[in-house]
Amino acid sequence: MFTTRPVLTGTFGMVASTHWLASAVGMRTLEAGGNAFDAAAAAGFTLSVVEPHLNGPGGDAPLIGHRAADGHTFVVCGQGVVPARATTDAYRDLGVEEVPGTGHLAAVVPGAFGAWLDLLARYGTLPLADVLAPAVAYARDGHPLVPAAARTVAAVADMFRTHWPTSAEVYLPGGAVPAAGSRFTNPALAATLDRILAEAAAAGPDREAQIEAARRAFYEGFVAEAVDAFVADVPVMDATGRAHTGFLRADDLAAWRATEEPTVAVPFAGVEVHKTGPWGQGPVLLQQLRLLEALGVADLVAAAQGVPAGDDAVAELVHVVVEVAKLAMADRDAWYGDSADVPLDALLSPAYAAERARLVGPVADGGFRPGAPDGREPRLARALVAARAAADAGAPAGPSALGLGEPTVSPVGLSPGDTCHVDVVDRWGNRVSATPSGGWLQSSPVVPGLGFSLPTRAQMCWVEDGLPASLLPGRRPRTTLSPGLVLGDGHGFAFGTPGGDQQDQWVVPFLLRHLLGGLDLQAAIDAPAWHSSHVHNSFHPRTHAPRGLVAESRLGAGVLAALAARGHVVQDAGPWSLGRISAAGVGPNGWLCAAANARGRQGYAAGR
Secondary structure, three states, X not given: OOOOOOOEEEOOEEEEEOOHXXXXXXXXXXXXXXOHHHHHHHHHHHHHHHOOOOEOOOOEOOEEEEEOOOOEEEEEEOOOOOOOOOOHHHHHHOOOOOOOOOOHHHOOOOOHHHHHHHHHHHHOOOOHHHHHHHHHHHHHHOEEXXXXXXXXXXXXXXXXXXXOHHHHHHHOHHHOOOOOOOEEOOHHHHHXXXXXXXXXXXXXXXXXXXXXXXXXXXXXXXXXXXXXHHHHHOOEEOOOOOEEOOOOOHHHHHHOOOEEEOOEEEEEOOEEEEEOOOOEOOHHHHHHHHHHHHOOHHHHHHHHOOOOOOHHHHHHHHHHHHHHHHHHHHHHHHHOOOOOOOOHHHHOOHXXXXXXXXXXXXXXXXOOOOXXXXXXXXXXXXXXXXXXXXXXXXXXXXXXOOOOOOOOOOOOOOOOOOOOOEEEEEOOOOEEEEOOEEOOOOOOOOOOOOOOOOOOHHHHOEOOOOOOOEOOOOOOOOEOOOOEEEEOOOOEEEEEOOOHHHHHHHHHHHHHHHHHOOOOHHHHHHOOOEEEOOOOOOOOOXXXXXXXXXXXXXXXXXXXXXXXXXOOEEEEOOOOOOOXXXXXXXXXXXXXXXXXXXXXXXXXXXXX
16 A cells, blocks of 8 residues: 555654644654643644644634543543624624624634643643743744645735735735745734743742633733724624624633533444544544444455455445445534534434434435434524525535635635644653644634634524524534544554544544554555535535535546446545544554644654
């Protein structure tokens, strides 16, 4: 099997991420004596500077961690909540029936900064100043602007000039779009981080007291005050075509803290796969694994990886995986969220999986079929039903010219970006998987004086009462962010990918090939990928492509033709375009190991 790189192996530590600088910073942190939790935070803060089109300090960051000493496995939820004033009636009073994908109306409490601080306070060892130092340096002294960031700035430059002058000040230095590869600085962000560190140092020498002081500076101090003044008093243009102020206030930030909670897990292929709860889409991966197990996926993988592997065998595996994704994602859209009870035990039960598996037929299904766990009938958002009907009727849809919502993949997999991911394992066996995102430069204007944007996750809520994902003050939007962790007997790995709705699709063939097919981490990442575009996009304007199947051409022309013959509307995404998976962990042989995606020429693993 061809691979772009070797799997890294060693005994000291491993970091894999979607940007080489973040991986290098994580490794630097391990070398300085930090553990996996310190390294993940340092890498995460770095990602918020060097990939501003994909995440920011004011974004979101769900984390999954594993402490090797006692086997404690946990989630730190860095997904901020809907503001107290953001009721469905408040939006309707503005004539807004769907939360726009950009601007103040979509803003929720920033969660990323608090999540990293919570991880450091509970599990880290290094001083906060040491962990933040690389991010501060890259913001102050500059970093090479990645091509995708330059393209993203170019796409929204006119909007910045016309409507979002605070963003123009940061991202259009001298009034021009910065060139790919140029040295890009963000002095305002560096000054913000320096001020937070100064307030932390003033709390005295105690490490945890400093972290708490930094949290107060952000959530109760000058950062919260700047956010309040901007969102409450300065109307900004958004995807509705009108300028609005927003609902987020300083008291929303002050009332919020990152929370620790248990993971959700199912057994599969002799290991346990761990995800976040159903306030995110993480359990949709677990549902897919349950369904695939009921359908005898081990035999399908063996046939597809046989020598030689016929086109029909590969097409059968892809077909079954895609059909399973449609069913699991339909359940996600009907049942997941933080605003109503989610029947998670029933959704993840083997009996329910067996029932749902019987719906997988020999041809591509064109319907939308959420199930009835525990006999409860699904209730779907009216806007979702309308969006589906429009797409099924062939109505065109696309992102607003006023903003890009979430910068996730296009229908054929091409993307100016999506979000970020980082995985870390240290010499003690501690592991972290994190998917920081939100606060995208193209979705929310820069807060004056702070140098970063706000998260726009409220767009994932329905302006309709009584649904699991309804807009409800104090509740979390149903995010797509989905870090993952595999745990075996003394071994296992952190894994994940950016990609919005595709995150828990792209990792399925990766896991099947590694856990069942025997491919190493790098080979499993490099192997051809695919996903269903039949599932509903979680972001404004919530499009879908009936029976759509997006696949890398390396699957082979014969396989793509066989899939089309089964009724899939196949879109060739080119040879190397889908997914940005990375992974780091402990192999069954005891070696530390890591691998990273070569697609897009940004992701790297580092270790020794």
